[in-house]
Amino acid sequence: MAKLYFYYSSMNAGKSSSLLQADFNYRERGMATMLWTAALDTRSDGLVRSRIGLEAEAHRFRPDTDLRAAITAAHRESALDCVLLDEAQFLSETQVWQLAGVADELGIPVLCYGLRTDFQGALFPGSAVLLGIADALVELKAVCHCGRKATMNLRVSEDGSAVKQGAQTEIGGNDRYVALCRKHFSAALKG
Template sequence: MAKLYFYYASMNAGKSSTLLQADFNYRERGMRTMLWTAQLDTRSEGMVRSRIGLEADAHRYTPATDLWAGVMAAHRAEPLDAVLVDEAQFLTRDQVWQLARLADEAGIPVVCYGLRTDFQGELFPGSAALLGIADKLVELKGVCHCGRKATMNLRVDSTGAAVKEGAQTEVGGNDRYVALCRKHFSEALAG
């Protein structure tokens, strides 16, 4: 029975590289996968890219993308063995339900990878929906500078100071975000 999986973590925990490794494993066994990533992440240019240099072509989704229709069209042309979604925090609630439907009705395993929370410790809509309905939740562990598990994503400005307010979504990498444990995240926000 196919399942909906959600692998979540802070920044720099290896979500994209884990997705790419899973894709490689499927393909090495002669299986067909379909990769998706958020069009909002302009760093990717239609690719799933990891910080360690791995990459693969991916379809891009927006909030208006009907993932059920897109995946099923590809599946009818040539059966898929898995769907892998990067930057899953940017999915809408409806898209998460479309992915669940792919697992439940089409029998295609769907594996999503994304951040759990934003720079203020709030759940992203896609992550909230996945935490609520995924069949399996897997936390990937990042590391804070103190050695504890990093669970928070601190947004920083060009001087490295904590950013406390702003839009939930601002695309960036190590130049804009630092993965921290809750203690150091709270201390950074307190100033």
């Protein structure tokens, strides 16, 4: 029975690297995969790209992309063994349910990788639904500067100070976000 998986973490835990490793493992065994990433992340240019230099071409999803229809069409052309999706926090509730249908009705495992929470500690919509309905939840670990597990994403300004307000989504990497444990996240917001 195929499952819907959600691999989640804070920034800098290796989500994209893990996705690319899983993709490699399937392909190495002669299996067909389909990769997806968020069109919203314009830095990726249609690639799943890790900080350690690995990358692979991917389809890009937008808020209005019917993932189930796109995956079904590709599966009819050439049987898929796995679907891997990066930046899963940007999925809509409808899209998460579409992916659940891919696993349940098409029998294709779906591996989603994304952030659990935003820079204010709130769940992203896609992550909230995945946490609620995924068959398997896997937390990937990042490390705070103190050595504890980093679970939070602190947004920082150009001068390095904590950003407390703003849009939920602002694309950026290490220049805009710092992975912290809850203690240091809270302290940074109070400071």
